Amino acid sequence: MDELRILAEARGGCFTTADAKSVGVGGHALSAAVEHRDLIHLRRSGYAFADTYLTLSHEQRFLVRARLEVDLNPGRVALSHRSAALEHGLPLVDYDLRLADIARLDGQSGRKTSTARHHETVEARELVEVDGRPVSALPWAVWEVGTCGGPASALVVVDAALHSGKTDLDELTRVGEHFAHVKGSPAVRTALALADPKAESPGESLTRWLCHLFTLPMPESQVDVLDANGRLIGRVDFAWEEFRHVVEFDGKIKYGRGFDPRKSPEQIVMDERAREAAIRRQRWGITRLIWSQVHPPSEATARHLLEEMTWSRRRYLGR
Numbered sequence: 001m002d003e004l005r006i007l008a009e010a011r012g013g014c015f016t017t018a019d020a021k022s023v024g025v026g027g028h029a030l031s032a033a034v035e036h037r038d039l040i041h042l043r044r045s046g047y048a049f050a051d052t053y054l055t056l057s058h059e060q061r062f063l064v065r066a067r068l069e070v071d072l073n074p075g076r077v078a079l080s081h082r083s084a085a086l087e088h089g090l091p092l093v094d095y096d097l098r099l100a101d102i103a104r105l106d107g108q109s110g111r112k113t114s115t116a117r118h119h120e121t122v123e124a125r126e127l128v129e130v131d132g133r134p135v136s137a138l139p140w141a142v143w144e145v146g147t148c149g150g151p152a153s154a155l156v157v158v159d160a161a162l163h164s165g166k167t168d169l170d171e172l173t174r175v176g177e178h179f180a181h182v183k184g185s186p187a188v189r190t191a192l193a194l195a196d197p198k199a200e201s202p203g204e205s206l207t208r209w210l211c212h213l214f215t216l217p218m219p220e221s222q223v224d225v226l227d228a229n230g231r232l233i234g235r236v237d238f239a240w241e242e243f244r245h246v247v248e249f250d251g252k253i254k255y256g257r258g259f260d261p262r263k264s265p266e267q268i269v270m271d272e273r274a275r276e277a278a279i280r281r282q283r284w285g286i287t288r289l290i291w292s293q294v295h296p297p298s299e300a301t302a303r304h305l306l307e308e309m310t311w312s313r314r315r316y317l318g319r
Contacts, residue, residue, distance in 0.1 A: 001025065001029075001033070001038070003023040003024075004019070004020055004023050004025050005049055007019055007022075007023060008047075008048065008049055008052075009052075011067065011071065011131075012063075012064065012067045012131060013048055013052060013053065013056070013060075013063075013064040013067070014042065014046060014047065014048050014064050014065070014067055014068040014071065015046075015047055015048075015071075016045050016046055016047075016068070016071055016072055017030065017045045017046075017047075018045075019071075020047070030047065034047075037050055038050055038051075040053050040054075042064075042065055042068055042115075043065070043068065043072075043114075043115045045072055046065075046068040046071075046072060048064055058097060059086055059092060059097065060086075062082070062083075062086065062097040062100065063083065063086045063087060065100050065115065066079055066082075066083035066086075066087075066100035066101065066102065066116070067079070067087075067133060068100075069083075069100045069102050069115065069116045070102060070133045070134070071133075073102070075105070075106075076104070076105055076106045076108075077102040077103060077104055077105055077106075077118070077134075078102065078103045078105055078125075078127055078133070078134035078135060078136060079101070079102060079103075079130075079133060079134070079135040079136065080101050080102060080103035080119055080125075080135075080136045080140075080141070080144055081101035081103075081117070081119065081136070081141070081144040081145050081148060082095055082097060082100075082101045082145050082148065083100050083101040083102065083135075084101070084135050084136040084140070084141035084144065084145070085141045085142070085144075085145040085157060087130050087133075087135050087141075088130075088135070088138050088141055088161075088166075089160075089164070090141070090142070090145070090157050090160045090161060091156055091157070091160055091202045092145065092153070092156075092157070093152070093153050093156045093202050093206070093295070094149055094150070094152070094153045095145070095148060095149050095153060096148075099112065099113075099115065099116050099117050100115060100116040100117070101116070101117050101119065101144075102116050102117070102118055102119065103118075103119045103120075103121065103122070103125065103136065104118055104119065104120060104121045105121060105134070106121070107121050108121075119144075122178065124178050125137075125140055126139070126140055126175075138161060138164075138166050138167050139161075139167045139171050139172050139174075139175040140175055142157055142158060142161045142167070142172060142175075142188070143172070143175055143176060143178075143179050143182075143185070143188055145157055146158065146184070146185075146187060146188035146191060147179065147182050147183065147184030147185050147187065147188060148184060149184075149187065150187055151186075151187040151188075151190040151191055151209070152205075152206060152209045152297070153187075154187045154188045154190070154191035155190075155191040155194055155195065155205050155206075155208070155209055156202045156205045156206065157191070158172070158188070158191040158192060158195045159191075159195055159196055159197070159199035159204075159205040160199075160202075160205075162195055162196075162197035162199075163197050163198070163199055163200065165197075169192065169195065172192060173192070176188065176189070176192070194208060194209070194212055196208065196221050198221040198222045199221055200222070200237075201249065203249040203289070203291055203294060203295075204221065204237055204238070204249055206294040206295050206297070207237075207238065207247065207249060207289060207294050208221075208238075209294075209297060210294050210297040210298075210301060210302055210305075211302075213297050213302075214297070214299060214302035216302060216305065216306055216309075217240055217242070217243075217309075219238035219239060219240050219247065220238065220239050220240075220241070221237065221238055222235055222236075222237065223235065223236050223238070223239035223246070225239075225246070225279050225282060225284060226282070227278070227282060228282075233275065233278045233279055233282065234275050234278070234279060236248055236279070236286075237249050239284075240309060242313070242317075243285075243309040243310070243312050243313045243317075244283055244284055244285060244312045244313060244315075244316035244317055245284065245285040245286070245287065245308065245309045245312040245313070246279065246284050246285070246286050246287075247286075247287045247288075247289060247305070248276075248286065248287075248288050248289070249288075249289050249290075249294075250288050250289065250290045283316040284312070284316070285308060285309070285311060285312030285315070285316070287304075287305055287308045287309075289301070289305075
């Protein structure tokens with residue numbers, strides 16, 4: 001099974017019965033491996049190694065199953081919609097990930113099977129190749145997946161695509177012409193109107209959606225806070241200069257800013273507290289938000305944020 005494992009890893013976590021035969025593993029060996037729970041039978045003629053597949057996230061498992069659909073239909077389908085978005089590394093929030101998304105390239109009509117949604121051929125669809133598989137090009141994937149959810153979910157995808165630098169608003173607007181009459185396209189247009197390429201996480205996108213939804217002033221993203229001598233204290237997620245208030249979306253201490261494997265968790269927290277104190281000394285108020293406060297968006301969170309912004313304005317600007 002060693003050669004088969006290498007092959008599966010090269011194929012992105014899955015393999016077919018034809019792949020197994022190519023390295024000398026027959027049907028009886030596959031059945032025995034499934035019975036011993038070494039392999040997982042994902043669908044007819046498709047497998048994954050259990051010790052690898054079971055450690056994957058929900059999104060990663062979905063993508064493995066989608067890749068398998070393409071491998072079992074070579075030349076006839078491409079990754080699209082949610083499958084393509086994940087293959088391009090875009091984050092998905094509040095999407096149904098039970099069935100893989102594939103686009104028909106052979107002119108056959110769209111349909112749903114027990115493992116996949118088959119979307120109809122769109123002649124204008126632009127494809128790229130990722131690890132040997134055809135995939136909807138990034139701007140197309142943004143529109144395809146954006147039409148499958150609401151505007152908040154679409155905003156997360158649009159922000160991430162723009163932040164990657166692999167597309168821009170002009171290109172997304174051009175591709176959008178092909179979706180003029182597609183159900184769900186208004187959600188993507190709303191997202192494009194609110195998009196910010198400086199957003200660095202889904203939480204930041206959803207914080208801006210909260211501001212839009214509850215008509216709070218929209219903040220500036222990724223703002224440098226300087227001391228009295230012009231030295232950088234730190235970059236904050238959001239700032240309202242007219243309120244002298246900033247917002248930090250928690251979770252980035254561990255995964256981004258401030259993370260140093262040579263430091264203990266206690267030292268990292270202490271450094272972050274010192275950074276926050278330094279920001280406050282420059283006459284900025286600070287609100288920290290967590291995922292549950294912005295997903296789903298809460299009127300209580302919006303009211304709390306506005307109260308703290310107003311307090312900062314009174315304290316630091318006297319109005």
